[in-house]
Amino acid sequence: MINKKRVLDEFFALVSIRCSTLDEREMGNLLTARLRELGAAEIHEDNAGEILGGNCGNIVANFKGSVSGVPTVMLTAHMDCVEPCAGIRPQLVDGVIRSDGTTILGADDKAGVVAILETLRCLREQHIPHGDLQIVFTVAEEGGVNGSQNIDQSLLQADVGFTLDTHGHPGMAAFKAPGKNQIEVAVRGKASHAGVDPDAGRNAIIAAGKILAAMPQGRIDEETTCNAGRITGGTATNVVAEFCTINFESRSRDKAKLDALTARMVEIAERTAKEANCTATVTVKKDYDPYELPQDALAIRYLHRAAGALGFPVILEEEGGGSDANFFNAYGIPTTVLGVGMTDCHTKEESLLEEDLYNAAELTLEIVRQAALKS
Numbered sequence: 001m002i003n004k005k006r007v008l009d010e011f012f013a014l015v016s017i018r019c020s021t022l023d024e025r026e027m028g029n030l031l032t033a034r035l036r037e038l039g040a041a042e043i044h045e046d047n048a049g050e051i052l053g054g055n056c057g058n059i060v061a062n063f064k065g066s067v068s069g070v071p072t073v074m075l076t077a078h079m080d081c082v083e084p085c086a087g088i089r090p091q092l093v094d095g096v097i098r099s100d101g102t103t104i105l106g107a108d109d110k111a112g113v114v115a116i117l118e119t120l121r122c123l124r125e126q127h128i129p130h131g132d133l134q135i136v137f138t139v140a141e142e143g144g145v146n147g148s149q150n151i152d153q154s155l156l157q158a159d160v161g162f163t164l165d166t167h168g169h170p171g172m173a174a175f176k177a178p179g180k181n182q183i184e185v186a187v188r189g190k191a192s193h194a195g196v197d198p199d200a201g202r203n204a205i206i207a208a209g210k211i212l213a214a215m216p217q218g219r220i221d222e223e224t225t226c227n228a229g230r231i232t233g234g235t236a237t238n239v240v241a242e243f244c245t246i247n248f249e250s251r252s253r254d255k256a257k258l259d260a261l262t263a264r265m266v267e268i269a270e271r272t273a274k275e276a277n278c279t280a281t282v283t284v285k286k287d288y289d290p291y292e293l294p295q296d297a298l299a300i301r302y303l304h305r306a307a308g309a310l311g312f313p314v315i316l317e318e319e320g321g322g323s324d325a326n327f328f329n330a331y332g333i334p335t336t337v338l339g340v341g342m343t344d345c346h347t348k349e350e351s352l353l354e355e356d357l358y359n360a361a362e363l364t365l366e367i368v369r370q371a372a373l374k375s
């Protein structure tokens with residue numbers, strides 16, 4: 001049984017600490033202290049902060065279990081928040097927690113962090129049997145899932161993972177999420193005076209326009225999308241534009257479709273630029289691969305058992321976005337993403353049902369308990 005007052009107090013305390021992406025130091029120190037108090041056998045901080053230009057690394061803590069011969073369970077959440085996250089003043093009104101309207105709330109992902117801390121507290125004070133546990137608090141999840149991408153993989157040693165970081169009431173989980181590529185198209189033409197000698201120039205903006213017109217856009221099929229998200233170029237109206245750069249992304253929950261769409265976008269950009277007498281230098285950067293957990297994966301089985309024991313309905317969803325779980329799956333730890341109730345995240349209207357905050361902790365604790373049962 002969780003302690004609701006403690007959960008609520010902890011949530012209010014943690015969201016009040018500013019924790020911007022790459023500026024997670026204060027939160028990292030506080031969580032490291034909490035993990036130590038809660039009896040972690042080992043706590044590591046990796047060098048992802050240095051790699052990314054931040055001030056804190058990913059924190060990986062190991063807890064010794066009282067039950068041996070059962071899978072090691074990994075619980076993860078990210079420390080950082082989107083802006084504006086300075087001076088968050090959470091308020092609880094009629095069972096709903098919100099900010100005061102001037103900031104985000106930060107339930108993404110402090111709701112996950114708090115559920116993990118409460119699970120550790122309950123295991124300890126109630127002497128609940130459990131297997132070995134690995135707790136991972138990541139940095140720089142927002143804006144590209146860079147923390148888990150750069151985590152020290154040698155620290156990871158779990159058999160099954162749960163990333164507490166999505167919308168939906170506790171009981172909701174993602175079993176499938178897309179991979180994503182970034183495609184930068186740098187078009188180069190030739191500059192000349194637009195009034196005196198326009199024919200001597202080759203306009204990169206016009207070529208970019210033709211590329212945009214030829215590109216696939218938006219929803220390609222039920223699991224594949226692409227987008228032109230940013231364009232920059234030119235210098236002045238009296239100069240035939242020499243440069244124009246367009247930044248695209250492609251996503252799909254099917255790796256073959258993602259690869260095919262990306263290749264098609266590259267081909268269209270290069271060919272269309274050439275037809276417009278310009279050149280396109282296309283750079284593809286893979287953000288992350290898609291993953292899919294089978295319905296009988298250990299993570300899904302534990303979720304069913306835990307949610308069943310608590311009477312929470314299980315809803316399995318396909319996600320439209322990536323998360324730390326994309327990388328944990330790529331590193332060989334089958335990981336599902338659990339709903340912790342965050343609603344309208346990344347906006348000042350972000351909210352969280354008080355009940356979801358408690359239920360996320362209750363479900364996490366029950367998952368750990370179920371994972372220690374030999375069956």
Ligand SMILES: [Zn+2]
Pocket residue numbers: 078108109141165
């Ligand atoms: Zn998140």
